[in-house]
Amino acid sequence: MTLTTGPVSAARKADGAAAVGFSGVTRSYGAVRAVDGLDLEIAAGETVALLGRNGAGKSTTINMLLGLLPPSSGTVRLFGGAPEAAVQAGKVGAMLQDGKPIPRVTVRELISFVAATYPHPMDVTEALELAGLGEFGGRRVDRLSGGQAQRVRFAVALAGNPELLVLDEPTAALDVEARRAFWRSMRAYARRGNTILFSTHYLEEADEHADRIVVIDGGRVVADGSGEAIKRRAGGALVSFDLAGAASEPLPGLPGVSAVEIRGDRALLRTADSDATVVALAELGLVRGLQVAPASLEDAFLALTSARTAPHGTAFDAADALSAKEIA
């Protein structure tokens, strides 16, 4: 059911305790199934992006991972044990989506307090530096800007020097500059051999900053692999050209083509094999203003996740339906 691609998943070892393991996990809120049969394993040292649209089940998944929410069925394991045990052992640090820093403490007081609850914390000054708060240590948390407060939450997650760092939509309130600095810090932390799981609905972030992307939709994993692998999954490339009055009827039957869209006088073909498609177009004499572009990750994402919820009526329905069939 789950589509697993890419070398990362193939290379994952079956032995030893994975950092994170979900098996057959479901979670319902009343009649709503937020997570619906989730299987996921993350090896120690991986940096994984949990990618999905709003309401895909990302936060529910993360809350179960942290032991904040019990699953309705299935099991969640962290480092081979219950999430609560890993949390108690100080192996986990997290930046929660809805968390706001508490008022009337300074940044340093707050981070020092959190660090002291862990067995092998990071040096407080180091944690502040890594989170980009070096100069704000003495500032009251309630007198910071939104972006600075977000960095405080990052510092809270880092303070305990955890083996597993969980970040729920970590860049939501950050501007471009701060975002870049944030990812630099995250990568530096990953390089120390730590495992990182972050959720996002920004495709570029997932592609740029994770070793592996896990796409979830409707509470299940719909794709799992590198950004490249996921782009391939969605059907290779977009070929476009000027029709110049030619008939568009034969186009859907061309080799590799999975969807056709006509915009004015220009035809756009989604194809799994752009070479074969272009050769066929040449034979039909249709090579006019020809462009071949790789499918963006965004296309891939839409193709992978729109099966359940997207409104129909676009020319790319065929592709969506196809992906949906393959996924199911």
Add this chain to the structure above:
Amino acid sequence: MLDYIRLEVRRTLRDKGFVIFGIGMPVLMYVLMTNIGAGPGGAGMEWKITSMVGMAAYGALGAAVGTGTGVAEDKHLGWLRQLRITPLSPIRVVVGRGLTGSVTVLPAIAAVLLVGALVNGVRMPAWQWAALVGLLWVGTAPFTLLGLGNGYRLSSQSTGVVNTGCMLLLSILGGLWFPAELFPGWLRSLSSWTPGNRFAELGRSVTQGGAPGLGTVAVLAAWLALFGGYAVYAYRRAARTV
């Protein structure tokens, strides 16, 4: 856990609302009630002592219940969830918060008693002062639990309102503002069963040179058990969502 208590006490003392209303208010009311409208020659020493105990109890009660307001605020901010993913165990968070409450009641008690001694000239042997502080301190436990129960069970906004309401009701009904002797008969007998009244009685008995009666301790213990049960229930319910 000590670190947690230190952090929370610091946060409470930096709260201007707490300092003004939690400490300043009982002191101000004590000064007003014992110096204005008391007629020529001022109020008698008996009233100065009774009111001192009443206002110290009122301040302590407010600070104790207010602990729960802080909890509701933390819950709203997501701080309680954040604490749950630190190695600090949930039970230590709850106990730590309760102990924080017991520390933050001290400034109000100390401030009112100091004003009693320095401004109103209340004189008692040292052991009586010490026993008074000790009993008022220990006696806040039921109110801390009541506040915590509300804090865990209710939203941030309603906790503030409900806790303030509880504090005023228990203070006034308990005769902390005006002596219960001034109440009509039925209210007076009702008052003597309320935790606020019995709490102040702990202190009043000491100022009269005696030990608190068994009945007083029993009534307070019953309230302690009731509010304690409520706090545990509220925490368990909240633990599913915080």
